Structure formats: structure tokens, C-alpha cells
Amino acid sequence: xxxxxxxxxxxxxxxxxxxIEEMLPYFTVHYxxxxxxxxxxxxxxxxxxxxxxxxxxxxxxxxSREIIFTSGATESNNLALKGVVEMYVEKGNHIxxxxxxxxxxxxxxxxLEKSGINVTFLPVDSNGLVDPDDxxxxxxxxxxxxxxxxxxxxxxxxxxxxxxxxxxKERGILFHCDAxxxxxxVPVDVQTMGIDLLSYTAHKLYGPKGxxxxxxxxxxxxxxxxxxxxxGGHERGxxxxxxxxxxxxxxxxxxxxAMKVMxxxxxxxxxLRERLRKGITDSLEEVYLNGHPARRMPGNLNLSFxxxxxxxxLMGLKEIALSSGSACTSATLEPSYVLQALGVSPELAxxxxxxxxxxxxxxxxxxxxxxxxxxxxxxxxxxxxLYEMAKAGVDLKQVRxxx
Amino acid sequence: xxxxxxxxxxYNNPRNVGSFEKDEKDVGTGVVGAPECGDVMKLQLKIDNGxxxxxxxxxxxxxxxxxxxxLATEWVKGKSVDEAMTLKNTDIVExxxxxxxxxxxxxxxxxxxxxxxxxxKKRNGG
Numbered sequence: 001x002x003x004x005x006x007x008x009x010x011x012x013x014x015x016x017x018x019x020i021e022e023m024l025p026y027f028t029v030h031y032x033x034x035x036x037x038x039x040x041x042x043x044x045x046x047x048x049x050x051x052x053x054x055x056x057x058x059x060x061x062x063x064s065r066e067i068i069f070t071s072g073a074t075e076s077n078n079l080a081l082k083g084v085v086e087m088y089v090e091k092g093n094h095i096x097x098x099x100x101x102x103x104x105x106x107x108x109x110x111x112l113e114k115s116g117i118n119v120t121f122l123p124v125d126s127n128g129l130v131d132p133d134d135x136x137x138x139x140x141x142x143x144x145x146x147x148x149x150x151x152x153x154x155x156x157x158x159x160x161x162x163x164x165x166x167x168x169k170e171r172g173i174l175f176h177c178d179a180x181x182x183x184x185x186v187p188v189d190v191q192t193m194g195i196d197l198l199s200y201t202a203h204k205l206y207g208p209k210g211x212x213x214x215x216x217x218x219x220x221x222x223x224x225x226x227x228x229x230x231x232g233g234h235e236r237g238x239x240x241x242x243x244x245x246x247x248x249x250x251x252x253x254x255x256x257x258a259m260k261v262m263x264x265x266x267x268x269x270x271x272l273r274e275r276l277r278k279g280i281t282d283s284l285e286e287v288y289l290n291g292h293p294a295r296r297m298p299g300n301l302n303l304s305f306x307x308x309x310x311x312x313x314l315m316g317l318k319e320i321a322l323s324s325g326s327a328c329t330s331a332t333l334e335p336s337y338v339l340q341a342l343g344v345s346p347e348l349a350x351x352x353x354x355x356x357x358x359x360x361x362x363x364x365x366x367x368x369x370x371x372x373x374x375x376x377x378x379x380x381x382x383x384x385x386l387y388e389m390a391k392a393g394v395d396l397k398q399v400r401x402x403x
Numbered sequence: 404x405x406x407x408x409x410x411x412x413x414y415n416n417p418r419n420v421g422s423f424e425k426d427e428k429d430v431g432t433g434v435v436g437a438p439e440c441g442d443v444m445k446l447q448l449k450i451d452n453g454x455x456x457x458x459x460x461x462x463x464x465x466x467x468x469x470x471x472x473x474l475a476t477e478w479v480k481g482k483s484v485d486e487a488m489t490l491k492n493t494d495i496v497e498x499x500x501x502x503x504x505x506x507x508x509x510x511x512x513x514x515x516x517x518x519x520x521x522x523x524k525k526r527n528g529g
Binding site: 307308309311312315316326335345346347350382383384385386387388396401402403 | 406414417434436437438439440443444460462463464465468469
């Protein structure tokens with residue numbers, strides 16, 4: 001078994017060897033600018049970009065003329081929200097999103113709010129899911145955009161996108177979906193899901209960092225966008241800037257591989273995830289699952305270990321790469337807003353750990369992680385005053401804490 | 404952000420983990436912090452004739468919080484109560500090389516010592 005173990009695949013993924021192989025010539029041989037129209041270097045680059053465009057759109061069931069390459073999902077989300085709001089300013093000034101979206105959607109929405117746009121942030125239930133009925137009720141005659149993510153990055157829950165897409169269609173409102181975590185993990189089809197704009201990125205599906213895409217529907221309806229980056233008019237004027245050719249090639253290959261292996265990989269990851277969940281919850285008491293137990297992407301497990309603070313747990317697992325919703329791991333000193341939106345108590349949010357299983361994880365690694373987590377949680381509980389109090393029968397909720 | 408060697412050492416080999424019987428007359432107990440803030444420290448001192456003869460702690464919190472309380476117990480042992488009251492959180496920050504976002508951990512450790520002494524004094528009439 002190779003150390004350290006990487007189990008933080010929602011953060012980013014290792015680039016698949018097949019992807020690197022396909023990218024390499026575009027650094028050293030076909031290094032032309034895809035916008036160069038007068039020589040073979042440019043033509044080769046352009047050809048590679050167009051071939052990649054086919055692959056990148058195929059995975060979402062779209063046409064190759066319907067995507068804009070960006071630097072990643074953060075830019076795609078910014079472009080979708082800002083671009084639609086500016087373009088449709090005559091039509092309305094209201095957008096709908098929900099509280100557990102990624103920061104690149106939430107913070108963009110908050111910026112728009114400051115500039116006078118009305119934003120509805122819908123709540124989620126205790127499983128982390130949005131109620132499509134809430135979406136329906138939030139719509140006004142001034143609503144121009146609904147933005148709901150496919151898969152949550154912390155708890156892996158899958159939102160009812162198809163139902164929301166249907167509602168958006170009925171009311172003639174554009175529907176944006178941040179599918180960053182879901183592409184290549186769960187089936188996505190912009191037609192059946194009624195999606196008009198969709199954000200995704202290569203590095204979450206074993207492709208390189210720094211390349212993403214925004215799907216923009218061309219018909220029924222034709223979506224128009226105001227660009228947020230001006231310049232040479234690349235990507236049909238919607239996103240200027242020299243195309244990242246090697247990145248795009250890698251993104252294409254990553255999508256192609258993902259389409260090929262998704263079914264089998266999902267089944268394997270689901271079985272690894274369940275092995276991990278069962279292994280940990282069988283050997284430790286008071287471990288709580290965050291997010292819907294079944295409606296979640298296969299590789300995601302998010303657990304709270306009562307009486308143990310998340311960062312100290314990760315510190316004890318230094319040879320395993322994981323992530324925590326503890327405040328101490330964030331810049332804000334606030335525990336995960338996603339978990340808090342589910343109604344998870346702040347103390348359990350501080351105690352949460354996200355396990356992100358991916359293509360390269362093995363059963364052997366899972367078993368190792370089960371043992372190390374068990375051992376470390378037990379050790380930290382032995383030095384936790386909260387565990388001691390709870391064991392002595394003290395109701396921690398009744399204690400008056402001296403902050 | 405990487406942890407300092409001192410924090411790692413205290414985290415891996417915490418000094419004086421444990422509990423005294425909090426009702427014992429010679430024991431002072433300080434519990435500071437709150438679970439919802441992600442840090443709770445329990446620090447206990449055994450005091451004999453104005454001198455701290457033993458100290459124990461239990462901490463729920465990040466590695467820096469564990470290290471701060473571990474170091475605090477090490478420092479107060481053998482000191483007089485008055486000396487222990489002069490311990491400053493900045494001493495802990497310096498010794499553990501805590502970054503700015505972790506300064507609150509050292510503040511909690513200082514508060515825990517003071518709370519334990521206060522408790523001892525209160526229960527011993529003065």
C-alpha cells in the first residue's frame with residue numbers, strides 16, 4: 001500500500017495517466033494558439049480543441065457548439081449567474097438558489113444582491129435536499145434564473161434536478177446547475193434534466209486543474225450571456241482569452257474515460273464507501289452520518305464523531321488525506337455552513353470528517369483507514385472532557401459553558 | 404498550514420492527560436470554552452499549601468488547543484498559585500509558535516488555569 005493515502009477526491013483528483021499522455025504533445029509539439037488561423041500549429045491546436053469539445057459535451061448529452069471553456073467551475077458559476085442577470089435585466093431582477101451551494105455560487109449571488117438583484121436562498125431539509133415545491137413557490141414574474149447544484153461537495157447528496165428543471169421549463173425560467181461534483185460520477189443529461197446552463201471542471205474527474213466549462217443551451221430556449229471577461233472574442237465572444245489547449249485536450253480525455261468507466265466505477269466506489277461506513281460505525285459509537293443516506297454520490301461519506309474535534313482527528317491521521325467541516329480547517333473559524341444548513345449542531349459540525357473516495361482508492365486502503373480512524377477517535381475521546389462528561393451522564397446541552 | 408514541531412510533539416505525547424476527583428478539597432477545576440465553538444478545555448490543579456503539586460487536563464479541540472493545554476499543565480506544576488496566575492497566553496503562543504488564527508487556543512489555556520485557581524479558592528474559602 002502506498003503512503004500517504006489520498007481520500008480527498010472531492011477536493012481534487014489525481015490526473016489519470018491516460019489523460020496526461022494525451023495532453024503532453026500539446027505542450028511540446030502542437031503548442032500553437034487555437035486562434036491562429038494561418039499556420040499548421042494553429043490548425044492542429046484548433047482541431048484538438050474541437051475534438052475535445054465533442055467529448056466534453058457528450059458526457060452531458062449536449063451539442064459541441066453549446067459549451068464555453070473557462071478556467072474552472074468557479075468561473076463557470078460566476079459567468080452563469082452574472083452573465084444571465086446582466087443579459088436579462090429587462091426581463092427581471094430575481095434569482096433563486098439554495099443555501100448549501102458552493103461558495104462560488106453563494107458569493108456571486110450575494111454580490112448580485114448588493115447591486116440590487118433579489119436573491120432567494122432556499123433552505124434544505126435535514127438530509128440536505130431542496131424541496132422542488134419550494135422552488136416553485138419562490139418563483140415570481142421577475143425571476144430570471146434558478147441555480148441549484150447537482151451534487152453537494154461536502155455531503156455528496158444529489159438534488160432533485162430533473163424535477164426542478166421541469167418546473168423551470170413550465171415557467172419559462174432559465175435553469176443553471178453547478179454539476180462540478182457530479183460529472184462522471186452520476187449520469188447527467190441536460191435534455192432530460194431540463195438544464196439550460198451547467199458548470200463543470202476537469203480536475204474533479206481525473207483531469208487537469210485550470211480548465212472547466214459552462215454549457216449554454218443553444219435552442220429551446222437559446223440562452224444569451226453577457227461576458228464577464230472581455231478581450232479577443234474567443235468562445236463566441238462569451239469568454240475571451242487564449243484557449244488552454246493542453247488543458248482542454250486533457251478535459252476531453254477525462255470525460256471520455258469517465259463515460260466509459262462510470263457505471264463500473266460507481267458500483268465499485270459505492271461498495272468501498274459502504275465498507276468504510278460500516279467498518280467505522282461498527283467499531284465506534286456515536287458516529288453520525290451527515291446527508292441523505294442513499295441519495296448521494298457513490299464516493300462520498302461524511303461522518304461526525306461526537307466529542308472529537310475534526311481538525312485534531314485529521315492531525316492524528318496525518319498519513320491520510322481527508323477533509324473536515326471543523327472551523328479550525330476554514331479561514332472563517334465557523335464550522336461548515338453546509339452541515340449547519342441541515343440542522344447539524346455546531347458541535348457535531350466541528351466533529352465532521354469528509355471521506356472522498358475515488359478511482360484510485362483500494363479496499364486495502366479503506367480497511368487501513370477504518371482502523372486508523374477507530375484508533376484515533378478512541379485516543380482523542382479518552383482526552384475529551386465532553387466524552388468524560390457524557391459518560392458520567394451529564395447532559396451537555398444543559399451545561400452552562402464559560403466561553 | 405503546517406503545525407510547529409512543538410504542537411505536534413504535545414499532540415502526539417500530551418502531558419498530564421486525565422482527571423482528578425473534582426470534589427476533593429485540594430483540587431481546583433476550570434472548564435472553559437464551549438462545544439459549539441469547537442474548543443472545551445478542562446484543566447485541574449492539585450494544590451498544597453499554595454503550591455501546584457500536580458495538574459491534569461482534558462481537551463476537546465484542535466491540535467493547537469490540545470497542545471496549549473498540555474503545555475499549560477506542564478508549566479504550572481511546581482509553581483505557586485500566585486506565579487501561575489501570572490502566566491500569559493502570549494508565553495504559550497511563543498513556545499508553540501501558534502499562528503494568529505490559533506491564538507484563541509492559548510487564551511483558553513490561560514483562562515483555564517485562572518478558572519481552576521478561582522474554583523480552588525472559592526471552595527477553600529478564599
